[in-house]
Amino acid sequence: MSLSSLAQQIHLWLLGHMSEQWTLVLEMIIAGILVISFFAVLGLVLVYMERKVSAWMQIRLGPNRVGPKGLLQSFADTLKLLIKEGLTPDGADKFLFNIAPIGAIMVSMLLMAPIPFAKDFQLWDINIGVLYVSAVSSLSVISILVAGWSSNNKYSLLGAMRSGAQIVSYELSAGMAIMTIVILSGSLSLTEIIQSQQNGWWLFKGHVPVIIAFVIYIIAVTAETNRAPFDMAEAESELTAGFHTEYSGMKFALFFLAEYVNVFIVCAIGAILFLGGWMPLHIGEWTAFNHIMDYIPSSIWFMGKTFGLIFLIMWFRWTFPRLRVDQLLKLEWNYLLPISMVNVVLVTALAILGWYFK
Numbered sequence: 001m002s003l004s005s006l007a008q009q010i011h012l013w014l015l016g017h018m019s020e021q022w023t024l025v026l027e028m029i030i031a032g033i034l035v036i037s038f039f040a041v042l043g044l045v046l047v048y049m050e051r052k053v054s055a056w057m058q059i060r061l062g063p064n065r066v067g068p069k070g071l072l073q074s075f076a077d078t079l080k081l082l083i084k085e086g087l088t089p090d091g092a093d094k095f096l097f098n099i100a101p102i103g104a105i106m107v108s109m110l111l112m113a114p115i116p117f118a119k120d121f122q123l124w125d126i127n128i129g130v131l132y133v134s135a136v137s138s139l140s141v142i143s144i145l146v147a148g149w150s151s152n153n154k155y156s157l158l159g160a161m162r163s164g165a166q167i168v169s170y171e172l173s174a175g176m177a178i179m180t181i182v183i184l185s186g187s188l189s190l191t192e193i194i195q196s197q198q199n200g201w202w203l204f205k206g207h208v209p210v211i212i213a214f215v216i217y218i219i220a221v222t223a224e225t226n227r228a229p230f231d232m233a234e235a236e237s238e239l240t241a242g243f244h245t246e247y248s249g250m251k252f253a254l255f256f257l258a259e260y261v262n263v264f265i266v267c268a269i270g271a272i273l274f275l276g277g278w279m280p281l282h283i284g285e286w287t288a289f290n291h292i293m294d295y296i297p298s299s300i301w302f303m304g305k306t307f308g309l310i311f312l313i314m315w316f317r318w319t320f321p322r323l324r325v326d327q328l329l330k331l332e333w334n335y336l337l338p339i340s341m342v343n344v345v346l347v348t349a350l351a352i353l354g355w356y357f358k
Helices: 003-015 020-057 073-083 094-112 129-137 140-150 154-185 190-195 207-224 249-274 287-293 298-317 325-353
Strands: none
Touching (some): 020 094, 020 249, 020 298, 073 249, 140 154, 140 249, 154 207, 154 249, 154 325, 190 249, 249 298
16 A cells, blocks of 8 residues: 555545544644654664764674664663753753754754655645745754854854854755756756656756756755764864753754754755655666566655665765865855856756757
């Protein structure tokens, strides 16, 4: 049974037992519970994956004591954070200090809404999905700035200011990389962008400018999510833990979870824009090959591509040294942004002249 047919059956069953208004309310509650549960599972999986990937990169074992193959290590860490006392520093703005981690996780939950996880399966099929994602994702910097300022700690404030400059800067290149696919597909809807890749993913049929846009996108979102080698906001060797130095217990856990969920979201968007999302690998008129690819469930395609990009971002962390602040901003303003601007012009010319594989 597909995810879409399961959702349809639940909808029809609810309609048969209650009014349309109560059905809508209950469906929203169910969707909220599922998203929260998905967040919890995703956090556990990605933390375990991060540790195993880092161990593989450094030729060691990683977690291997708590549970078989260390599978329960993430549960042990979660339990530790649940029972750990949450402290609020003297002199901190208590209201802002406590609301900042909630704001971070709320932005992540809002970003999950328009993502198509499988064919005909998404929480909200909005026709301006790309614009929605770009607008909501820009709010994440607010919770970071609020956390740094309200902590009454110079290291937290410095980390927050670094993060603000970093995220605002790299949003420009990420936005322009996204624009290349919008221009080629002629739509802001994530569903329609996926449908436009029926006969081939944009990464393959969009020629060199789309490959350039993909590389810029991966670099930019790595910086936007404060991942190494762009983790200036949390530079442990310089700022202890950056903007969340003063956070502990579940407040810290919310920031920690939001970071990993955001990595999943930006990789999911990258998979949708450049790699066809849930769309199987189709090659032109290769009917037999395309038919075989259609046997693989769409949700497997989507998750496979997304986790492939997550692995790539984790690979960066254990390959490149951390940049200085001046190097980080110079990379964006002197290199990525000018290249992105020229690339958008090239893609526009490709789209107008039709010089791409159709």
